[in-house]
Amino acid sequence: MSDRIIIRGGRIIDPAPGADAVGDVAIEDGRIVSTAGAATGPAREIDASGLVVAPGFVDLHAHLRDPGLEYKEDIESGTRAAARGGFTTLCAMPNTVPPMDSRSIVEHVLREGAARGVVRVLPIGAVSKGRRGEELAELGDLAAVGCVAFSDDGSPIADSTLLRRALEYANDFGLPVIDHCEDPSLSRDTVMNEGWVATLLGLRGAPAAAEAAAVARDIAVAEATGAHLHIAHVSTRGAIEELRRAKERGVRVTAEVTPHHLTLSEETVAFGCLQSAELLYETAAKVNPPLRSRDDIAACIEALADGTIDCIATDHAPHAVTDKLCEFDEADFGISGLETAFGLCMRLVLDGTITLPALIHRLTAGSVRALGLDRHVRGLGTLATGAPADVVLLDPESSWIVDPARFVSKGKNTPLAGVRLTGRVVATIAAGRIVHEETGVRS
Amino acid sequence: MTAIRPLEPSAGDAPGSLAAPAVSDGAWRRHHLLDLDSFSADELELVMATTDAMNEILRREVPRVPALRGTTIVTLFYENSTRTRASFELAAKVLGADVINVASASSSVTKGESLVDTVKTLQAVGADVLVMRHGRSGAPYLAARHAECSVVNAGDGLHAHPTQALLDLFTMRAAFGDVRGRRVVIVGDVLHSRVARSNIWSLTTLGADVTVCAPTTLLPAGLSRHLEGQLPNVRVETDLDRAIVDADVVMALRMQNERMHGGFVPGAREYSRLYQVNATRLARAKPGALVMHPGPMNEGVEISHEVAHGLQSHVEEQVQNGVAVRMAVLWLITRGNTRQARAAAKGAL
Numbered sequence: 001m002s003d004r005i006i007i008r009g010g011r012i013i014d015p016a017p018g019a020d021a022v023g024d025v026a027i028e029d030g031r032i033v034s035t036a037g038a039a040t041g042p043a044r045e046i047d048a049s050g051l052v053v054a055p056g057f058v059d060l061h062a063h064l065r066d067p068g069l070e071y072k073e074d075i076e077s078g079t080r081a082a083a084r085g086g087f088t089t090l091c092a093m094p095n096t097v098p099p100m101d102s103r104s105i106v107e108h109v110l111r112e113g114a115a116r117g118v119v120r121v122l123p124i125g126a127v128s129k130g131r132r133g134e135e136l137a138e139l140g141d142l143a144a145v146g147c148v149a150f151s152d153d154g155s156p157i158a159d160s161t162l163l164r165r166a167l168e169y170a171n172d173f174g175l176p177v178i179d180h181c182e183d184p185s186l187s188r189d190t191v192m193n194e195g196w197v198a199t200l201l202g203l204r205g206a207p208a209a210a211e212a213a214a215v216a217r218d219i220a221v222a223e224a225t226g227a228h229l230h231i232a233h234v235s236t237r238g239a240i241e242e243l244r245r246a247k248e249r250g251v252r253v254t255a256e257v258t259p260h261h262l263t264l265s266e267e268t269v270a271f272g273c274l275q276s277a278e279l280l281y282e283t284a285a286k287v288n289p290p291l292r293s294r295d296d297i298a299a300c301i302e303a304l305a306d307g308t309i310d311c312i313a314t315d316h317a318p319h320a321v322t323d324k325l326c327e328f329d330e331a332d333f334g335i336s337g338l339e340t341a342f343g344l345c346m347r348l349v350l351d352g353t354i355t356l357p358a359l360i361h362r363l364t365a366g367s368v369r370a371l372g373l374d375r376h377v378r379g380l381g382t383l384a385t386g387a388p389a390d391v392v393l394l395d396p397e398s399s400w401i402v403d404p405a406r407f408v409s410k411g412k413n414t415p416l417a418g419v420r421l422t423g424r425v426v427a428t429i430a431a432g433r434i435v436h437e438e439t440g441v442r443s
Numbered sequence: 444m445t446a447i448r449p450l451e452p453s454a455g456d457a458p459g460s461l462a463a464p465a466v467s468d469g470a471w472r473r474h475h476l477l478d479l480d481s482f483s484a485d486e487l488e489l490v491m492a493t494t495d496a497m498n499e500i501l502r503r504e505v506p507r508v509p510a511l512r513g514t515t516i517v518t519l520f521y522e523n524s525t526r527t528r529a530s531f532e533l534a535a536k537v538l539g540a541d542v543i544n545v546a547s548a549s550s551s552v553t554k555g556e557s558l559v560d561t562v563k564t565l566q567a568v569g570a571d572v573l574v575m576r577h578g579r580s581g582a583p584y585l586a587a588r589h590a591e592c593s594v595v596n597a598g599d600g601l602h603a604h605p606t607q608a609l610l611d612l613f614t615m616r617a618a619f620g621d622v623r624g625r626r627v628v629i630v631g632d633v634l635h636s637r638v639a640r641s642n643i644w645s646l647t648t649l650g651a652d653v654t655v656c657a658p659t660t661l662l663p664a665g666l667s668r669h670l671e672g673q674l675p676n677v678r679v680e681t682d683l684d685r686a687i688v689d690a691d692v693v694m695a696l697r698m699q700n701e702r703m704h705g706g707f708v709p710g711a712r713e714y715s716r717l718y719q720v721n722a723t724r725l726a727r728a729k730p731g732a733l734v735m736h737p738g739p740m741n742e743g744v745e746i747s748h749e750v751a752h753g754l755q756s757h758v759e760e761q762v763q764n765g766v767a768v769r770m771a772v773l774w775l776i777t778r779g780n781t782r783q784a785r786a787a788a789k790g791a792l
Contacts (some may be wrong), residue, residue: 196666196674198663199640199663199674200480200667200673201580201602203580203600203601204601205664207664245701278481279478279480279581279584326558327581327582328579328580329579329580369448
C-alpha cells in the first residue's frame with residue numbers, strides 16, 4: 001500500500017525548520033524522500049496547487065475508548081476520525097475499561113492500533129493502578145512496552161506525594177507525567193464554569209481557581225523534582241499565569257490547550273453556537289475542564305501565540321447519543337473534537353490572532369516537542385527527508401458546515417452542529433498511505 | 444392591556460365560548476412555561492389579569508367551570524411536593540380538566556433517555572399538558588424539546604419555579620398594587636433557590652427594586668459582577684439589618700438542614716442570629732411590610748414563629764393565590780393548543 005506519491009505545487013508549511021514555500025513533496029515506502037532524487041517507478045501525483053501541504057497533525061490527547069467502551073468509540077473509528085481531521089498521530093489516553101495501567105492492556109491498544117488503526121497510536125499509560133490515585137502503576141513496564149507518557153487523565157492526581165513520586169519515577173525512564181489539573185475539593189459536583197451563565201441556568205459551577213490552584217501545586221512539585229510535567233487542557237487565565245511564571249524561571253513544564261477552549265465560551269452551554277434565544281442546557285458543550293469565560297479564552301489565545309502554551313490537543317472525547325441525551329447534570333463530559341479541530345482553530349488565523357504557520361506549528365512540531373515524541377518516532381511532525389510520510393493537505397479558505405451525522409467518529413457529540421467553519425482537511429496521508437481524501441482531490 | 448372579562452359563569456358553557464371573550468389580546472404565544480426570564484411586562488400583566496378572573500371563579504359557590512374540559516393534564520413530579528402538586532391538581536380540576544398524577548417520586552434519575560421516553564409515553568397516552576417537577580436544572584427544557592404537548596415547569600433543580608414567582612407577584616399586587624419602585628428583599632439561601640431566581644426575573648421586569656441578602660457562601664456567582672444585561676440588576680447585600688431597611692416586601696427562603704451542615708454556614712444558631720426574619724428586624728422595614736415565604740417554613744431558623752404567623756405574614760395568601768395563578772397558567776397555555784386543535788391544524792395542512 002505504500003505507493004510512491006508526489007504532491008505537486010502546494011504551499012509547503014513545515015514549521016520545524018521554518019519552511020514556507022511552494023514546492024513538491026515526495027513519498028516512498030512510507031517516508032518523505034528528496035524530490036531532487038530521481039524517484040523512479042509509477043507514482044500517484046496529487047495536484048496541490050492552491051492548497052497547503054503540512055506535516056500530519058499530532059494530537060497529544062485523544063480518548064479512543066478502546067478497550068471497554070467501544071460503544072462510544074474504538075481504535076478503528078477513532079483513528080479514521082483522526083484521519084478526517086488531519087491527524088496522523090494520536091496519543092491515546094488511558095481511561096479505558098480496564099484502564100491502561102498494565103502491559104497487557106497497552107499491548108491490546110498497540111495491537112489494535114497496528115491492525116485496525118489508520119493512523120499512528122501512541123499509548124499513554126496510567127499513573128496509578130486502576131487510575132485510583134493511590135499506588136503507582138508499573139511505569140517501568142509501561143515504558144518498556146511503548147508508553148510515551150503517563151496520566152490519570154479525567155481524574156486529577158489529588159495526592160501530592162503520589163504526584164511527586166510519579167514525576168520522579170517516570171523521569172527515570174525519560175517520560176513526562178501529564179496531569180489533569182483540577183482541585184477536586186473546589187470543583188466537586190460541578191458541571192460547568194462558575195459565573196453568570198451557571199447562575200442563569202441554575203447549574204453548579206466550578207471556579208476557575210480549581211484549575212489555577214492545581215497548576216500551582218503541580219508546578220511546585222515538578223520544580224522540586226526537576227522532572228517533566230505536562231499540563232493537560234489548560235483553560236483559565238490564572239493557570240496560564242502560573243505556567244508563564246514557571247517557564248520564565250526554567251521549570252520543566254509544558255502545556256496544551258484544546259480547540260474548544262480557544263474558541264467557545266461558557267455561554268455555549270446556555271445558548272449553543274448558533275445563539276439560541278431559548279436556554280438550551282447544551283449537553284454537547286458539557287466538557288471538563290468546562291468552557292470558560294471570554295477573558296479566559298483571550299488568555300488562552302495569547303498564551304498559545306506567545307508560546308506559553310506549547311501546542312493544541314483535541315481532548316477528543318466521543319460519547320454515544322444516550323450519554324448526552326439527558327438532563328445536563330447527568331450527561332457525560334466531553335466533545336468529539338478530532339474532525340472539527342482544524343476548522344475551529346482556523347478562526348484564530350482568520351481573525352489575525354496567529355498566523356497559519358504558527359497554527360500548524362502548534363498542531364505538529366509544537367506537540368512533538370512538548371512530549372519529546374521524536375525520541376520515539378524520529379522526524380515526527382516534520383516533512384524532513386527520512387521522516388514518516390505523515391502529510392496533510394489543507395484548504396484554509398474553503399468553508400463547510402459541521403454535520404455530526406457525517407462524522408466518522410462514533411461520537412457525534414459536538415456543540416458545533418450547523419456551524420460554518422472555514423478551513424478544511426482535503427487529504428491525509430499517514431505512513432505513506434492516503435487515509436482520508438475528500439472527493440474532488442485533483443490528481 | 445387588562446381589558447379582560449371574567450370567565451362566563453354558567454357551568455354549561457362550551458369551552459370555546461369561554462375561551463374567546465376572556466382575554467382580549469393575543470399577547471400569549473407560549474406553548475410551554477419554563478421560566479419567566481423571557482417574559483415581557485405585558486405577558487406578566489396578562490397572567491395577573493387572568494388570575495383575577497380565575498379568583499372570581501374560585502369565589503363562586505361551586506367553583507367549577509368547564510374551560511378545560513377534554514384536556515388531560517399530567518403531573519410528573521420527580522421530587523416530592525405537597526403544596527405545588529395539590530395546587531396544580533386543584534387548578535386543573537376547577538377548570539374541568541382530567542388530571543393524571545404520575546408518582547415518579549424516585550429521584551433516582553439515571554440516564555436521561557428515561558426522561559425523554561417518559562415524556563413521549565405520557566404524550567402518547569394523551570397528555571395535553573405536562574406539569575413537571577424535577578431535581579435537575581433544565582430538565583423541563585429537555586422535556587419540552589421532545590414533546591408536542593405543553594410543558595409547565597413546577598420547579599427544576601436550582602433553576603426556576605415560575606408559577607411560584609407568579610403567585611408571589613400576584614400576592615404583592617393584591618396587597619399594594621403595582622410593584623414598580625417597591626423594595627423587595629429576598630433573604631436566605633439564594634444560591635440553591637429556584638424561587639429566588641424566578642422572582643428576580645419577574646420583579647425586575649416590572650420595575651421592582653430587588654435586593655438579595657445572604658452570606659456570600661449562599662450567593663450565586665456573578666450576581667453582583669456580571670456585564671450589563673446578562674442577569675437582572677439586583678442589589679446584593681450580606682447584612683440583613685441593612686438590607687431590610689424600608690423594605691416593602693421581605694421574602695424569606697427556606698434554609699435546608701443539609702445546607703446548614705454542609706459547610707455553607709457554620710450552623711443553624713449563627714445563621715438564625717444573622718439572617719432570621721424576626722420582629723426586631725421586621726421593625727426596620729416599612730410599616731406593614733409584607734412577609735412572604737415560599738414554604739415549607741423552618742420556623743426558628745430563617746423566620747421566627749411570631750413573624751411567620753403575625754399580622755404581616757402573607758404566607759397563607761401565597762398558597763391560596765397559587766391555585767388561581769396555576770389556573771391562569773394552565774388556561775393560557777392550553778388556549779388553542781388542545782389535542783383537538785393540534786389535530787385540526789394538522790388536518791388543515
